[in-house]
Amino acid sequence: MVRKLLISMLILMTTIGTFTVMKPEESFAFSNQVLERGAFGDDVIELQARLQYLGFYHGKIDGKFGYGTYWALRNFQESYGLKVDGIAGAQTKRVLVNNSDFDREWVHAQINAGRDFTYYGGIPLNQQVKGNKGSSGSTSYQLPPKFTEQDLQLMANAVYGEARGEPYEGQVAVAAVILNRLESPDFPNTISEIIFQPGAFTAVADGQIWLTPNERAKQAVLDAMSGWDPSENALYYFNPNTATSKWIWSRPQIKQIGQHIFCY
Amino acid sequence: MKSAVYLLSIAVIALGLYAFDVKEDNKQLQQAIHAQYTNSLSNASEKLSYLQRSVAQSLLFQDEKALQNELDNIWRTSNELRSSISGLPLNPDVANQWLRYIGKIGDEAKRASTNGDYETWQSKMKVVNKNLEQLTDEWAVATAQFYENDGNFDKWQQVAKTELEESPFKNLASNLKTYTEKDFPLTTSESDWLKKRDLKHIRDREITKDEAIQVLEKLVPGIEDATYTVSKSKDDAPYPFYHIQFVKGSRVGYADITVKGGHLISFLSERPVQPDKNITQEKVKELVQQFIDRAGYDDLALVEMRENHEAWHIHLARVAGKHNAFVYPDGVQLKVSKDSGELLGLNAMEYVQRENINENQPVVPIDWKQFFRPNTVVEEERFIYTENEAYELRLCYEVIARFSDNINQTYRVVVDTENHDVIKVEQLP
Numbered sequence: 001m002v003r004k005l006l007i008s009m010l011i012l013m014t015t016i017g018t019f020t021v022m023k024p025e026e027s028f029a030f031s032n033q034v035l036e037r038g039a040f041g042d043d044v045i046e047l048q049a050r051l052q053y054l055g056f057y058h059g060k061i062d063g064k065f066g067y068g069t070y071w072a073l074r075n076f077q078e079s080y081g082l083k084v085d086g087i088a089g090a091q092t093k094r095v096l097v098n099n100s101d102f103d104r105e106w107v108h109a110q111i112n113a114g115r116d117f118t119y120y121g122g123i124p125l126n127q128q129v130k131g132n133k134g135s136s137g138s139t140s141y142q143l144p145p146k147f148t149e150q151d152l153q154l155m156a157n158a159v160y161g162e163a164r165g166e167p168y169e170g171q172v173a174v175a176a177v178i179l180n181r182l183e184s185p186d187f188p189n190t191i192s193e194i195i196f197q198p199g200a201f202t203a204v205a206d207g208q209i210w211l212t213p214n215e216r217a218k219q220a221v222l223d224a225m226s227g228w229d230p231s232e233n234a235l236y237y238f239n240p241n242t243a244t245s246k247w248i249w250s251r252p253q254i255k256q257i258g259q260h261i262f263c264y
Numbered sequence: 265m266k267s268a269v270y271l272l273s274i275a276v277i278a279l280g281l282y283a284f285d286v287k288e289d290n291k292q293l294q295q296a297i298h299a300q301y302t303n304s305l306s307n308a309s310e311k312l313s314y315l316q317r318s319v320a321q322s323l324l325f326q327d328e329k330a331l332q333n334e335l336d337n338i339w340r341t342s343n344e345l346r347s348s349i350s351g352l353p354l355n356p357d358v359a360n361q362w363l364r365y366i367g368k369i370g371d372e373a374k375r376a377s378t379n380g381d382y383e384t385w386q387s388k389m390k391v392v393n394k395n396l397e398q399l400t401d402e403w404a405v406a407t408a409q410f411y412e413n414d415g416n417f418d419k420w421q422q423v424a425k426t427e428l429e430e431s432p433f434k435n436l437a438s439n440l441k442t443y444t445e446k447d448f449p450l451t452t453s454e455s456d457w458l459k460k461r462d463l464k465h466i467r468d469r470e471i472t473k474d475e476a477i478q479v480l481e482k483l484v485p486g487i488e489d490a491t492y493t494v495s496k497s498k499d500d501a502p503y504p505f506y507h508i509q510f511v512k513g514s515r516v517g518y519a520d521i522t523v524k525g526g527h528l529i530s531f532l533s534e535r536p537v538q539p540d541k542n543i544t545q546e547k548v549k550e551l552v553q554q555f556i557d558r559a560g561y562d563d564l565a566l567v568e569m570r571e572n573h574e575a576w577h578i579h580l581a582r583v584a585g586k587h588n589a590f591v592y593p594d595g596v597q598l599k600v601s602k603d604s605g606e607l608l609g610l611n612a613m614e615y616v617q618r619e620n621i622n623e624n625q626p627v628v629p630i631d632w633k634q635f636f637r638p639n640t641v642v643e644e645e646r647f648i649y650t651e652n653e654a655y656e657l658r659l660c661y662e663v664i665a666r667f668s669d670n671i672n673q674t675y676r677v678v679v680d681t682e683n684h685d686v687i688k689v690e691q692l693p
Contacts, residue, residue, distance in 0.1 A: 031542075032544070033542065033544050034546060035545070036545060038570050039545055040570070041542075058671050058672075066692065066693040067666065067672065067692045068672055068693075071666060071674070072672070141572050142570040142571065142693070143570075145676070145691070145692055145693060168517075169509070169518045172532060185364045185367045186361075187360070188347065188350035188363065189346065194350075197350050197351070197359070198351065198352065198353035198354075200356075222577075226570075226579075226599070226611075227579075227595070227597040228609060229611070229613065247356060247357065247428065252501075253498040253500050254497060254498055254501045254502075255495075255497050255501065256495075261498075263500070
């Protein structure tokens with residue numbers, strides 16, 4: 001009986017010991033990344049959620065370390081007597097973890113479902129979900145300030161519809177042509193008007209623009225928005241095997257990428 | 265036999281009904297598009313007349329308030345008209361020329377409204393008014409054919425698809441081109457901007473294809489011994505360059521290198537990126553610095569870093585002048601993989617174009633407390649060079665300011681150091 005009791009106690013103590021040893025790992029937060037402006041991903045989601053939990057951050061929890069997160073972090077650092085630099089290093093993260101809570105599973109579930117939500121401490125989580133916004137955080141991107149997620153989506157549709165069989169360079173070039181038109185006085189002022197200008201893009205005419213773009217097309221658009229232009233300032237392109245318009249053949253040509261000749 | 269005939273009859277009737285239904289649907293669709301296009305066409309014609317009247321009326325006034333009102337109308341109408349024209353199935357030459365001409369009128373109106381130089385406006389618009397009146401008449405004649413098709417959309421489309429040489433828009437296109445060149449000749453700064461864009465200033469010796477590959481391998485050591493395909497740009501390209509396409513293992517990419525001087529203007533490499541392996545932001549900065557040193561870009565400074573799913577995009581700018589100002593039009597962009605820090609992209613076109621900066625532009629101090637409302641906090645301030653709307657490179661204050669509420673919306677405000685014109689206001693994410 002005593003032996004049984006001892007064994008049970010030993011098992012219990014081992015279990016408690018294991019949990020005690022595991023606890024720091026379970027509450028272990030963040031990776032070893034030092035987070036600063038420009039960072040993106042799960043660590044930033046945690047940073048924003050913890051800052052919001054403490055009432056310092058009031059923006060959207062989207063994993064993008066922009067200025068909103070930056071000022072909130074500085075205010076937190078100031079309030080907790082830390083070095084105020086807007087950088088989440090080891091010490092800042094430790095103080096943040098010790099003073100806040102983070103339900104990773106719940107927060108990520110809201111983001112993946114595209115829900116609009118907050119994560120303030122002291123308010124039941126079910127009262128902090130405001131509804132569906134439609135776009136999933138896991139598919140969003142950090143874009144240069146003058147572009148929106150809608151621009152990226154629309155351009156990716158155009159690139160995929162026009163050039164999905166082309167090399168990556170050709171896809172970035174098609175996206176760059178759209179952006180070159182945006183800068184040119186000869187074309188409309190918005191990405192949407194440029195893409196839907198009658199006769200401007202074959203993919204609009206034959207409906208292929210409505211195909212769901214893949215990740216590669218989105219990356220191509222992202223590179224073009226970030227400044228790359230493999231077309232070297234082209235305003236038009238055409239497939240020499242299928243183009244019948246005399247007008248397009250009269251344009252001065254710059255280079256050929258895959259099946260497309262780029263011209264201006 | 266009887267049954268077969270009966271079934272066949274039913275099938276034929278069903279097929280006939282189906283075909284009739286499809287045809288009706290198509291007809292309705294065509295009519296809807298026809299109505300939409302006709303509406304846009306009428307809309308564009310009305311706005312064109314309105315714009316022409318507003319330009320004429322703006323020549324009536326000397327009174328600032330009355331003139332400002334007309335200038336606002338002109339700027340707004342030119343934007344709306346551009347939007348209407350861009351929605352019409354016009355020949356690309358006609359559409360492009362229209363958009364440029366109308367846009368120029370709008371730009372001039374905005375400039376006059378901002379700088380108060382009404383005399384320049386009125387002297388330019390005397391000619392524009394006459395030409396615009398003529399163009400409005402020509403537009404009315406050319407578009408009349410769209411209304412004369414007895415509702416037949418096929419005929420309507422035929423008018424839209426006619427090659428310019430046989431099109432009713434031929435005269436209009438030709439006049440638009442002439443008037444654009446005469447009424448709105450390129451300014452010195454616009455002309456300089458075009459020269460710079462076309463790399464006219466590069467006078468270096470021409471390099472060979474092999475030397476171009478050496479340039480690429482020096483800057484991007486990771487692709488040494490790749491399989492290369494090198495072609496030269498087409499004869500009409502504004503500046504000659506080598507187009508190098510390469511394959512090395514899972515890497516596929518390209519680089520464009522100028523023939524004169526062998527300047528790398530653009531490079532991109534595509535390869536699978538391991539999703540769960542991330543190097544730190546500090547490491548990325550370190551690698552960027554190593555690249556800058558290797559490339560000899562010793563006047564560049566880091567402006568911005570943006571992390572995404574597979575790579576970091578890094579924006580650098582040249583630092584120049586006695587104010588150590590960031591010359592934004594001389595930027596370099598880098599793309600660095602998140603898994604290993606490998607350089608996946610380089611865009612140095614703007615850096616190669618290189619601006620001439622005016623170091624003597626006066627710097628008139630600004631009291632930001634007076635400039636911004638009381639609930640605005642100025643967090644950062646530095647000097648930059650950037651282009652204004654007239655393509656002039658100006659020394660400016662770049663201010664990062666935020667509202668002092670709990671949302672902290674942050675803005676980048678660019679203000680000319682001499683005349684305090686606000687050149688750009690941009691909300692930062």
